[in-house]
Amino acid sequence: MNLELTASNVYKSYNGNQVIRDCSYSFDMCDIYILTGPNGSGKSTFLRICALLENPDRGEIEYSSEQRVLKKDLELRRRITLVLPRVGVFNASVYRNISYGLAIRGIKGGDFREKVNRMIEFVGLRNKKDQNALTLSSGETQRLGIARALIIEPGILFLDEPTTSVDQANTGIIEDIILKMKEEHKTTVVVATHDKDQAKRLGDKVLMMNDGKIIPT
Amino acid sequence: MYSITEAFKKAFVLILNLDPELLGIIFLSLKVSGLALLIATLLGLPIGAFMGMKRFPLKGIIVNILNTFMGLPPVVVGLFVYLLLSRSGPFGFMGLLYTPSAMVIAQTILAFPIVASLSNSAIIGVDPVIRQASMTLGATRSQVTIAVIKEARYGIISAVIAAFGRVMAEVGAILIVGGNIAGYTRVMTTTIALETDKGDFELALALGIILLSISLIINSTIHLIQKKGEAGINR
Numbered sequence: 001m002n003l004e005l006t007a008s009n010v011y012k013s014y015n016g017n018q019v020i021r022d023c024s025y026s027f028d029m030c031d032i033y034i035l036t037g038p039n040g041s042g043k044s045t046f047l048r049i050c051a052l053l054e055n056p057d058r059g060e061i062e063y064s065s066e067q068r069v070l071k072k073d074l075e076l077r078r079r080i081t082l083v084l085p086r087v088g089v090f091n092a093s094v095y096r097n098i099s100y101g102l103a104i105r106g107i108k109g110g111d112f113r114e115k116v117n118r119m120i121e122f123v124g125l126r127n128k129k130d131q132n133a134l135t136l137s138s139g140e141t142q143r144l145g146i147a148r149a150l151i152i153e154p155g156i157l158f159l160d161e162p163t164t165s166v167d168q169a170n171t172g173i174i175e176d177i178i179l180k181m182k183e184e185h186k187t188t189v190v191v192a193t194h195d196k197d198q199a200k201r202l203g204d205k206v207l208m209m210n211d212g213k214i215i216p217t
Numbered sequence: 218m219y220s221i222t223e224a225f226k227k228a229f230v231l232i233l234n235l236d237p238e239l240l241g242i243i244f245l246s247l248k249v250s251g252l253a254l255l256i257a258t259l260l261g262l263p264i265g266a267f268m269g270m271k272r273f274p275l276k277g278i279i280v281n282i283l284n285t286f287m288g289l290p291p292v293v294v295g296l297f298v299y300l301l302l303s304r305s306g307p308f309g310f311m312g313l314l315y316t317p318s319a320m321v322i323a324q325t326i327l328a329f330p331i332v333a334s335l336s337n338s339a340i341i342g343v344d345p346v347i348r349q350a351s352m353t354l355g356a357t358r359s360q361v362t363i364a365v366i367k368e369a370r371y372g373i374i375s376a377v378i379a380a381f382g383r384v385m386a387e388v389g390a391i392l393i394v395g396g397n398i399a400g401y402t403r404v405m406t407t408t409i410a411l412e413t414d415k416g417d418f419e420l421a422l423a424l425g426i427i428l429l430s431i432s433l434i435i436n437s438t439i440h441l442i443q444k445k446g447e448a449g450i451n452r
């Protein structure tokens with residue numbers, strides 16, 4: 001079941017500084033959206049609000065599935081995920097990091113191990129499985145962040161600058177993962193990026209954020 | 218005139234023979250301090266964690282008080298507990314003065330601010346992005362808290378060990394509230410004080426050697442844990 005997200009007239013300010021102003025947009029089923037825009041235009045803030053990490057000051061974030069508006073409870077929160085620009089790796093092995101989402105959902109046993117191992121394989125970290133995740137390179141760390149998010153099979157996945165400070169090869173790997181997610185799992189993916197070419201390679205829809213507002217391109 | 222070398226020799230004989238009196242004293246020390254540490258941790262860790270993760274009024278003042286109490290003079294704590302437990306004090310009816318329980322109470326008061334304050338710092342030191350990351354992965358509030366505490370684990374273990382070192386080494390508080398009764402409330406530090414006073418150095422020296430070894434073990438353990446906590450962190 002897919003998730004649709006509608007943001008309507010969202011406002012957010014920090015210490016009197018208006019960061020998001022009157023921002024509206026509808027994200028439909030299983031597309032890849034590219035969110036670009038200058039530094040400080042509010043992309044990260046908008047993604048945090050969409051991922052229900054923060055509440056808007058005004059306006060509405062609405063998730064729906066098959067025409068039905070969903071309550072913003074734990075169940076919904078568990079179908080949405082955001083990979084932060086600084087991933088926030090736990091001081092534990094790669095395996096433990098990637099399995100976190102399953103562990104907190106109380107999933108156990110052989111099914112658990114199989115899923116984790118498959119995901120580790122999927123992002124190409126098999127030979128790093130038992131390594132402390134804090135020792136990974138930037139590219140590997142981003143892949144870890146994506147794997148950790150994908151293992152929970154989100155209905156909608158937000159990625160905040162997943163390929164900034166990542167080399168070409170790793171960027172390619174990450175982009176392949178994103179494309180596969182859309183094709184195989186029908187996941188809606190929203191990627192904030194400064195990479196113009198990435199927008200061309202991935203994007204079904206390219207959105208431009210300027211001064212706290214998504215403007216049509 | 219007592220020769221120092223003679224005293225050392227006899228001290229080692231006591232240790233090597235596993236002298237029953239010596240063992241009893243060591244055992245009581247470990248029991249009293251261990252129990253005090255356990256209680257201080259059960260109280261101090263949640264409080265330290267709570268203060269590290271929540272905002273509430275007067276928080277700054279409370280943190281300051283805890284930091285100050287980390288350096289409480291043991292004799293002052295002893296005096297305070299004595300006043301509470303002495304026959305005319307508010308808890309005098311419980312008859313705890315000059316029992317191991319009184320010593321546990323005094324040492325708990327000494328250990329608590331150390332555990333609370335140092336684990337608070339450890340938790341404040343956890344990168345805020347950890348909290349956000351576990352939220353994005355669908356953690357409940359308590360699961361977020363657990364994730365943060367786990368990240369602070371090395372600092373928390375060091376806090377507990379530091380508190381243990383402090384209570385094992387102190388003499389002022391337990392001397393006042395325990396009374397140094399042979400075979401009942403006599404622990405390592407109080408025995409050293411008493412035996413030295415009497416001029417019987419062999420038992421005092423034997424205990425001193427053991428106390429020093431325990432300190433050494435504690436310090437190297439903290440060092441190892443901190444090393445392990447930093448190991449493999451590139452940033």
Ligand SMILES: Nc1ncnc2c1ncn2[C@@H]1O[C@H](COP(=O)(O)OP(=O)(O)OP(=O)(O)O)[C@@H](O)[C@H]1O
Pocket residue numbers: 014015019037038039040041042043044045046
């Ligand atoms: N928690 C916060 N507290 C105060 N100000 C904030 C906070 N989060 C964001 N801001 C401010 O909001 C503005 C927009 O920030 P945001 O990170 O959303 O921009 P961005 O489009 O993601 O920029 P970049 O391309 O550099 O990542 C910035 O001016 C930033 O300083």
Ligand SMILES: [Mg+2]
Pocket residue numbers: 043044045085160
């Ligand atoms: Mg940003």
